[in-house]
Amino acid sequence: MNRAKYTMLPRLTKILEELGEAIKLARLRRKLSMEQVAERAGISRSTLWQIEKGLPNVSMGYYAQVLFVLGLEKNLSNIAIDDVLGRKLQDAEILVKKRAPKKQIMKDE
DSSP, rough: OOOOOOOOOOHHHHHHHHHHHHHHHHHHHHOHHHHOOOOOOOHHHHHHHHHHHHTSSOOOHHHHHHHTTTTOOGGGGGTTSSSSHHHHHHHHOOOOOOOOOOOOOOOOO
16 A cells, blocks of 8 residues: 655754654663663564664554653643644634624613
């Protein structure tokens, strides 16, 4: 089965490489071998190597598994938490609804 080819933007490539390096450094700070992390994450050593290189063909689920093994899974919940652009776009589309005019009570004279 042929997979569709895609082009990764250089900026995204750099971000993935930085993420992979951060994961590798976290593993090394914990003094864990690639074999240990791969086994605990339920992935192959070569998949872990690809993650640490920041290759784009690795499933996000595998990244999550490795972050869990390293005790960093809570960092995933911080992704897009401070969506400044999204909030500005949302605020621009919020329409202020006009209220109906208040009914005037007629007083008997």
